[in-house]
C-alpha cells in the first residue's frame with residue numbers, strides 16, 4: 001500500500017494533462033432488457049454524479065450514506081456511465097485520447113469486461129445504427145490522419161483475432177489456429193492477417209463479418225453469448241523527420257478487446273459437455289485475474305504465460321501502454337451477484353500501474369523516474 005501512496009505523490013507532482021500511468025477504469029450500465037422486465041426484475045444499480053456506483057438491492061433507494069458504509073455496495077471510478085449514455089460519449093471519454101496517442105507512436109488498449117449479456121459487444125462493436133468504440137476509434141483515426149497529413153504517409157493496418165478454448169484464430173481470414181511467438185515487439189500471432197485499411201466505410205462491414213466468425217455457443221444465460229475473447233489491433237505506421245532530417249519510422253498500436261463473459265462456468269448449463277471449454281475460459285479469465293492481482297501487489301513474477309489471453313495482453317497490462325478498462329453491468333437485481341463481482345474486479349484494476357510513458361508529441365524517449373524512488377523500484381519489478 002505504501003508503494004501506491006508514494007507513487008500517487010510522484011504522479012501528482014509530475015502530472016501532465018492527457019498522461020496517465022495507471023489503468024483508467026470506467027463502468028457502463030446498460031438499459032434494462034425486455035426479458036429482464038418480463039422476468040420481473042428491479043433495478044439494483046444507481047449511478048450518481050457520473051462517478052459513484054451504488055448497489056441498492058435490499059436498501060432504500062436513496063440511502064447512499066448507509067450504502068457507503070457497506071462493503072461491496074459503493075464504488076467510484078474514473079467515470080461511470082448511466083444507461084442513457086451514447087456510444088459517442090463512451091468513445092470520447094474512454095478512448096479518444098488513446099487514438100491521439102497512437103498517432104504519436106504510442107500504444108494503447110481498451111478492454112471490456114463483464115458477464116455475458118452485460119453489454120461488452122455492444123460497447124466495442126455496436127450495431128450499424130449505433131457503432132461502438134472499435135468503429136468510432138477507426139473513424140476518428142482516419143479523420144485525424146486526414147487533418148494532419150497531406151503526404152499520405154500514415155499506413156493503417158487492422159487485425160482481428162479471437163482466443164477461444166486456448167486457441168488463437170484469425171477472424172479476418174478463418175483457418176488454422178495461429179501460433180504465438182515472442183519477437184522484438186513482444187508476443188505476436190504468426191501469420192495473422194494485416195488488413196490495410198483506407199477508410200471507415202469498409203471497416204464496420206469488415207468487423208461485422210469478423211464478428212460472425214467468432215465462436216459463439218448457446219448458453220442458458222444468453223443465447224448468443226460468446227465464450228471467446230476478441231481482440232482488434234489497429235497499427236499505425238508513419239515516417240517523421242527528426243532534427244537532423246533523418247527519416248524515422250514510428251509505430252503506434254491500439255488494441256480493443258471484447259472479453260468473453262466473466263460469469264463462472266457453473267452458471268451455465270450443458271456443463272458436462274462443455275467442461276473442457278468452461279475450464280479453458282476460466283483458465284484465461286483466471287489467469288487475467290491472477291495477473292491483475294500480481295500487478296496490484298507489485299509481485300516480481302506476473303504469470304502472463306498461464307494463458308493465451310494474458311500472453312496477448314502482456315503489453316496492455318504491464319507494458320508501456322495506456323490502458324483503459326470498461327466494466328459492463330446490467331441493472332437487474334437478478335444479476336446482482338455478477339454485477340458485484342464485476343465491480344469488485346474493476347475496483348481492483350484501479351490499482352494497476354502501467355509503465356510510465358512520455359507525453360510530449362516530439363519526445364522520443366520514455367520518461368525514466370529517478371533511480372531509487374519507489375516508482376523506479378516498482379517499474380523495475382514490472383519490467384521483470
Ligand code: ADP
Pocket residue numbers: 029030031033083114115116117118119120121122123222225226261328
Ligand atoms: P455481451 O457482449 O456482454 O454478452 P451484448 O453487448 O451482446 O452483451 O449485449 C446484450 C444485449 O443488450 C444486446 O442485445 C445489446 O444490443 C443490448 N445492449 C447492451 N448494451 C446496450 C446499451 N448500452 N444500449 C442499448 N442496448 C444495449
Ligand code: MG
Pocket residue numbers: 120121122225226
Ligand atoms: Mg459479446
